[in-house]
Amino acid sequence: MKRKSLIAVLAAMIVMISATLSYAANDFTLVSSYPEDGQKDTSIENLGVKLNFNKALNSKEAKKSNAGKIIMKDDDGKNVPIKVLYSNSEEGLVLAIADIDVKEFKPKNNAEYSLIISADFTDNEGNTLGKETVISFKTYNQKVNNIVNMGMMIVLFGGITVLSIRQNKKKDEDILDTDSKESSFNPYREAKRTGRSVEEVIAEQEKKEAKLAKKKSKKAKEEESIADKKIEKCSEYLKNVYHVPAPAPISKEDRSIEALRAMRREEKASRHKKARNRTNRK
Secondary structure, three states, rough: OOOHHHHHHHHHHHHHHHHHHHHHHHHOOEEEOOHHHEEEEEOOOOOOEEEEEEEOOOOOOHHOOOOEEEEEEOOOOOOOOOOEEEEOOOOOOOEEEEEOOOOOOOOOOOEEEEEEEEEEEEEOOEOOOOOOOEEEEEEEHHHHHHHHHHHHHHHHHHHHHHHHHHHHHHHHHHHHHHHHHOOOHHHHHHHHHHHHOOOHHHHHHHHHHHHHEEEEEEEEHHHHHHHHHOOOOOOOOOOOOOOOOOOOOOOOOOOOHHHHHHHHHHHHHHHHHHHHHHHHHO
């Protein structure tokens, strides 16, 4: 009796161990996905899902068996055209991406999409998932993003404008402050500070003011000269360009080399005369 009981217990243990090993060998499952189920603000440029399974499923038989077992639907329940790509370099990697080549399909902003993997989805060894898997995700709202970006640009440019106005205002204040300091010169205070006589301080200040006025006057004249300067004759500034004071003669005698030389001498004398006149005016 004891012997029969022992045999029954051993048989039951063998069956349980075999079932456990068989289940572990066929444990085909989805490890992770990107985006994850329930994720929001996903991109519409690369609409799709990256799937990572724990077993390889890139054989020809598996690809043929899994055809049509991954689908994507939009928030209206309509099927989205997708491409299912299997990786040959990374085991268990599958990409399910929207087929943007289909003209009728256009990804939507702020919309919910669902990727559905059939329970019959199999790996290279013929193991199935055993249950349907759904991954839902939501695309970001492009209109809101555009409004936010526009607001940030307005704030940025507004800040730059305010800083520029403040800098210009500070510059004007510094100029006024400098002019105020120059105009509020106190000879008695300066004499007390330096230990010199009031007359010496005043004389030195007058020299500084005269020198500064001379510089300002010279600068103003230079700017006025540049602004009023005009080129009256190109021959005065360009090499090998000659001014003709009168119409060229028609006869051959007047067009001789001597006649041309005489015209050039006359032109040169005219330039020297104008140069002397300008020097005398200065």
